[in-house]
Amino acid sequence: MSAITSPAAGTRDRRDPFRATPLTKIGLGVTLVLSIFPIYWMIIIASRTNSDAVDVPPPLLPGGNLGENVRRVLATEDAHFLAGLLNSLVVTSAVTVSVVVISTFAGFAFARLRFRGRNLLLGSILLTMMVPLQQMGVVPLYQLMVELGWVGSLKAVILPYLLNGFGVFMMTQYTEQAVPEELVEAARVDGASTLRVWWNVILPAVRPGMAVLALQTFMLNWNEFMWPLIVLTPENPTVQVSISFLTAAHSTDYVLIFTGTALSVLPLVVVFLAFGRQIVGGLMEGAVKA
Amino acid sequence: MSVNTQTRRAGPAPPEPRPRAPRLTWSRFDVKAAPYLLISPYFLLFAVFGLFPLVFTLWVSLRDYGLAGGEATFTGLDNYAALLSDADFWNAVVNTVGIFALATVPQLLLALLLANALNKRLRGRLLLRLGVLVPLVTSVVAVAIVFTQLYGRDYGMVNWLLDVLGLDRHIDWQSARWSSWTAIATMVDWRWTGYNAIIYLAAMQTIPRQLYEAAAIDGASGRRQFWSITLPMIRPTVLFTVFVSTIGGLTLFAEPVMFAGNRMDGGTTGQFQTIAMYIVEQGFRNFDYGYAAAAAWLLFVLILLGVGLNYTLARRIGGSR
Secondary structure, eight states, X not given: OOSOOOOOOHHHHHTOTTOOOXXXXXXXXXXXXXXXXXXXXXHHHHTSOHHHHTOSSOOOSOOSOHHHXXXXXXXXXXXXXXXXXXXXXXXXXXXXXXXXXXXHHHHHHXXXXXXXXXXXXXXXXXXXXXXXXXXXXXXXXXXXXXXXXXXXXXXXXXXXXXXXXXXXXHHHHHHHHHSOHHHHHHHHHTTOOHHHHIIIIIXXXXXHHHXXXXXXXXXXXXXXXXXXXXXXXXXXXXXXXXXXXXXXXXXXXXXXXXXXXXXXXXXXXXXXXXXXXXXXXXXXXXXXXX | OOOOOTTTSOSSOSOOOOOOSHHHHHHHHHHHHHHHHHHHHHHHHHIIIIIHHHHHHHHHHTEEEBTTTOOEEEOTTHHHHHHHTOHHHHHHHHHHHHHHHHHHHHHHHHHXXXXXXXXSOOTTHHHHHHHHHHHHHSOHHHHHHHHHHHTOTTTOHHHHHHHHTTSOOOOOTTTSHHHHXXXXXXXXXXXXXXXXXXXXXXXXXXXXXXXXXXXXXXXXXXXXXXXXXXXXXXXXXXXXXXXXXHHHHHTOOHHHHHHTTSOSSOSTTOTTOOHHHHHHIIIIXXXXXXXXXXXXXXXXHHHHHHHHHHHHHHHHHHHHO
16 A cells, blocks of 8 residues: 555655665565575475485475375384374363463453452563563472372373463453443443353454464464473373474484474464464554554 | 443442342342452462462472472572582573574564565565464474574585585584574574564554655655654564563573484583573483572573663663664
8 A cells, every 4th residue: 555646756756655675575585585495495305305305405396205204204103293293282272272261251351340459460460471481380380290190191281371371461452452341331231241241242352362362372382392391201292292202213314304393383384374364463463552 | 220330430439329139239249250250260370380380489499309309408598509600500591691692683673674674565465474474383393403404514505505605614503602503593583583573564554654754755765764763663562572582582492402402401512501401401300400490590580680681772772763
């Protein structure tokens, strides 16, 4: 969208602050190539053989070995790749659904209900978002899991990740913006209970926000590495842990490692291709409000 | 018909017309208690998985606490004192701060440039935005594996390219401090620059266009407009990204772990061992919980320092313009 509409002479055009210079276009082109190349290259190597992988100059076109490589990854015993993939799906889905529900509830309360201590509680959430719980909490959380007998169980990976201050904060912002105060009041006048207001008024209005939160939670959780590595057993890993075992045990089998890595990224690529537009839109919306 | 005015006014509102029917008592209870019920799941989780670990970490850090025996003798600040005179810990601190600086400064500057470019009139805008976000879709582990390969000594593409350009080849990227830091910093930047650019872009799009038009009529160049209009207007967003990347940078873990071949030592002489790796090494390889917990609290202090320092710095830079 051009701010200057007149298709006028060159001088005027040069003053258009939103004109893209050739340099800009070249820079963007280079950035795009750099962004995509490592992933492209990962897939190329995943479709080739080990001798191709160390070729000089490096191969840039796909080979015909993808199927065979995938079979090898799935057959590698010490990686438990299929289990890892399934575990990641279970963990990520459970966390995503729960975080979205918890955040939508809390966001509704913080944005559209009045209660004592509201500002203080919301402020405390913001404050705790600064604490690096990943590192600070790792020792006691492990101890807690030992006490509960949950070491090696998926529960140990799911439950701590349900604590998501960002989600509550985001849904508070979103509810404030998407649900007019009058709408809630009107429902109240009609005698609707809080739960009914949530179901009939809030939920339909904040659905896009929930979708964005779900996507972000899914992507972040799929990539979690440190905590699953610590608390799960090698026989029952998540997919990121699987890859790290693949790497450790077969450090010279590049093709195997790359194929496993490509497989681990696949679900995210699918999500990205399906919902890319929403991800961009959601990120931009969230950023403006931050 | 009863009109429930309670949702309208906050806090200690003037006394409400007293309802009498039991149904209204229920609705009164609903209005009073429901908010707390709605936020309770978060705060319950916080108590168990947030507050408890923090307090417990502090408790453990004051003790000689091993995994096997479970014996915990109170040692006061011994762990902290030992850490502060532990060369390996300081090595990890230097590495973490060094990699953080090496990664974050170029990352945010590049993101600003990229956002400014994406803010121009372009064909295929959505495609370009999706393109710069592609790295976000990959996992840290995947990025680290691919980049470790790219930075390989003998068959790595980076060394090959350097050779093609007629430069020194066969750099052993893992072996030296500067080269391993560079390699890890590029992994971080590759993954997050596009993300920050999209965040900046969002902020840039809220700047009124008339500002630019007026500046252009006054003869301000594109560069001048960027420094005098764009940057000051998006300063809150820049502060936000500085804040987020400080926390991310100081807790760096997966990239250097994978770069070290899934080990915690960060290379033969610990040349790229970060604090997070050090904590895991102490707690889960050497099973010295108390020591690891003390290191975790020192990391927290470092983060507070880092956030504070960067915040002041970024504020000043934006403000002087």
